[in-house]
Amino acid sequence: MRQPLVIGNWKMNGSLAFTSELLHTLEDRIDDKISCEVGVCTPFVYIKLATELTANSVIKVGAQTVSEFKAGAYTGEVSALMLKELGADWVLVGHSERRTLFNEVNAALVQKVLAAQSAGLTPVYCMGETEADYKSGHTFSVIADQIGALLDSDDVDLNNLVLAYEPVWAIGTGLTATPDEAQKVHAFIRTLVKEKNIKSAEGLRILYGGSVKPDNALSLFGQDDIDGGLIGGASLDADAFISICQQA
Numbered sequence: 001m002r003q004p005l006v007i008g009n010w011k012m013n014g015s016l017a018f019t020s021e022l023l024h025t026l027e028d029r030i031d032d033k034i035s036c037e038v039g040v041c042t043p044f045v046y047i048k049l050a051t052e053l054t055a056n057s058v059i060k061v062g063a064q065t066v067s068e069f070k071a072g073a074y075t076g077e078v079s080a081l082m083l084k085e086l087g088a089d090w091v092l093v094g095h096s097e098r099r100t101l102f103n104e105v106n107a108a109l110v111q112k113v114l115a116a117q118s119a120g121l122t123p124v125y126c127m128g129e130t131e132a133d134y135k136s137g138h139t140f141s142v143i144a145d146q147i148g149a150l151l152d153s154d155d156v157d158l159n160n161l162v163l164a165y166e167p168v169w170a171i172g173t174g175l176t177a178t179p180d181e182a183q184k185v186h187a188f189i190r191t192l193v194k195e196k197n198i199k200s201a202e203g204l205r206i207l208y209g210g211s212v213k214p215d216n217a218l219s220l221f222g223q224d225d226i227d228g229g230l231i232g233g234a235s236l237d238a239d240a241f242i243s244i245c246q247q248a
């Protein structure tokens, strides 16, 4: 049985005041009666504050990206060890905004997953097809390529990993894959992981992301291979995020 997981991806939003207010509200209202695991991925600069504010709650904090390098002359980068020291538990790797806006490619993303795991973080490896891929029927080949890069590496620990399927055309657009469409992709991802390691595949959580809102969360999370959500816009609104967590 996989415990559902809901992670908020705040992207580059917020301020000190906003972060503190939202986390106080979440800390107050999300307690151990909630049956899903809950995470928030804040901008780097708020991670320490977030881990302090959530220290006595079930909420776990994460980052939105990480360097593939351990240390050294990499101006502007933040290492996995630094994130761990701040108290982070998760890190998103390969979000479509990183892939498209910052040219992150599979080979570097696999290194980021390895860097995160070796520092004791759990990477959330994100995959998804563009609108053009979707319309031309290439969803499954794009996903196979993105997950394939990870599965080709024998060093990746499949037992300390979360996967996320986020169709790019559904992110921030108000469009979502139908529960049935999303389930097919999630089942496909799990099958590919099974070919590598059946036991890990059964325990592996695969989140869905892309315009998840309180009014569509239940039908998505009700699918066999959808183990929770990666939430963008709705994670910035306490009521919406809590409702999504309750539905998970």
Ligand code: 13P
Pocket (backbone or CB within 6 Å): 009, 095, 166, 170, 171, 172, 173, 174, 209, 210, 211, 212, 230, 231, 232, 233, 234
């Ligand atoms: P939205 O929920 O705003 O569509 O964003 C999804 C996302 O990118 C989460 O990582």
